[in-house]
Amino acid sequence: MDLSNLKTIRIAACDVNGQMRGKRMPASMAAKLGDGSARMPLSTLNVDIWGRDVEDSPLVFETGDADGILKPSNRGPVPMPWLSSPSALVPMVMETESGAPFMGDPRQVLSQVLDRYKARGWQVMAATEMEFNLVDDSDGTLGHPANPITGRTLDQQSVLSVAELDAFDAFFTDLYDGAEAMGIPAQSAISEAGLAQFEINLDHQNALRAADDAWLFKALVKGLARKHGLAATFMAKPYEDEAGNGMHVHFSVVDDAGNNVFDNGSETGSELLLQAVAGCLAAMPASTLVFAPHGNSYDRLIPGAHAPTTAAWAYENRTAAIRIPGGSPKARRIEHRTAGGDINPYLMLSVVLGAAMVGIEDTMTPPPASTGNIYDIPDLPQLAPSWADAIDLFEQDPLMARILPPMMIRNLVMTKRQELAGFADIPQEKHWLSWLEDV
Incomplete structure (x- = not known):
């Protein structure tokens, strides 16, 4: 530039x-x-x-x-x-x-994790799915925005509605123009399950670049929304009775010859894929603090509410925390579906990719792939049930100590304990003000 x-x-x-x-x-x-x-x-x-x-x-x-x-x-x-x-x-x-x-520095931490892949002659390719809400906070409350065409406040969900996307066409036109100018590979946009909730996918690319672009994209969305008289939020659960915002990540690993090491020509994927899945599952409960870093994050982690609450994996099953999508074996990849939209992209990818590498290093074996509605399966490992529990589990877990440097573990724990205490002194109905545009 x-x-x-x-x-x-x-x-x-x-x-x-x-x-x-x-x-x-x-x-x-x-x-x-x-x-x-x-x-x-x-x-x-x-x-x-x-x-x-x-x-x-x-x-x-x-x-x-x-x-x-x-x-x-x-x-x-x-x-x-x-x-x-x-x-x-x-x-x-x-x-x-x-x-x-x-x-x-979270970006330096991710670089260190990716160095472990580089040492094997591998490169991680990643793509993110970014969910957010457009909201109206003009009267001091967290309200639904008005349809720019009709002027009437949105009052019902409209899943995959092209009309709702088109109603906010001026915003999305500026968003795509801005993403292009910034070099962010924004792909398809859809209207999601919540009121004025949208998802935009960012294309597969080098994992460090994917984290950079997710970080920049969040700033772009929030900044442009204000130019259009709205607010945009990546809060995990802006509204109690509506779907929350997630940030799913898809990743694969390619070797120096450009071959996908997760592909063995079959629908099940290679042994390396299964080992990576096993590592992600093993680290998932203690990773809850990274996937759900704020008090509001735990309002999203409710069984049956479109967010995973257990460490389970499956093929082509969107109720699982880890999904192996179908399609061509050459595109075999892992979709990690646990994180909320309110995460730090660098830390989220550090934990996901670090856990996958631990699974590969230890040649871990995952349990059998789950089938059916994961929420109905008993006795699966659970994510941390609360913010306080997540902080304690993250601090003490030996797998976290293999994935993240001690300084980052210490800094994140101290920060989150201070925030937990700080929110105790703020009325519950005012908590959203601290998260609206800061996550």
Whole structure:
């Protein structure tokens, strides 16, 4: 992207909650970003949902709140179509003073997980399905938006309705134009089960790029919605009586020759696929905190409510947490369906792909594939039932210690415990204000 005609740019790295933390600066400084002149406290990537320092964080009290060095990732600069004046965003990664990757940076954590695949001569290809709601918060409540054509407030679900998509055509036209300008491979859009709930699929690509694009896409959706007089939210469960928002990820692994290692020419998939499935299942209960990182996330994890609540897998079965889609064996892949729309894409992919690698490393064997309605099958391993339980399980689990670096485990646990305590002091009916656009 040509920055010569811009006055300002933004630089930002991803914090533990998936929020952008960074700076606005003159565009003339862009040429100097690669030399390490951009600095920011390491603790900035470990603040809570309200942007507050985490109490007793070692990043603050043991290091004197030391600076980290921000370096451009290979994913920018990109335009920011939601702003009224032209600008660009340069996505950054955090390094320590010594030049080592900072393991409190979620993008650096995912890079480390992917290095384990690279060491085997493999590359992970991934695609995400992004669900969100358009909402009207103009009167201080979380309300349904008006149909832009009729002016009447939406009052009923309209699954796969082309008419509902067309009613918001101006928004979606800007969204696709913005995604194209940012290099985000947005594919089909559908109207989902909830009121003004939509899903847009992002195409298969290198897994790190897929995480980058999911992160950028969330910012694009939320920013453009405001330009159209609405709000957009990826909250896991905006409305109690309607379907929640998920973020499914499809992934496959290709070798140096371009062969899909999950493909053995059959419908069942290769031994490597089964080992990866087994690893994902083994890590799933303790991964709940990453898949459901906020208090609102647990309103979505209800049996029978279109969200998996148990660690089960199946072929072509959308009630399972892990689904192996049909189709050509060459496209054999794993669909991981547990995460809510409110996740941090880097941490979610780190946990999913790290668990799959542990399954491969340990040559794990999954239980037999489930059939029928998974919600009716007793005695399956359960996801953590509450936010507090998820924090404890995540902190103590030995598989998590093999997947994520100790710093990220510690930082996420401390952040979530602070948020859990903070929400106890906020009236329940006001909780949504903290999550509406910050997840």
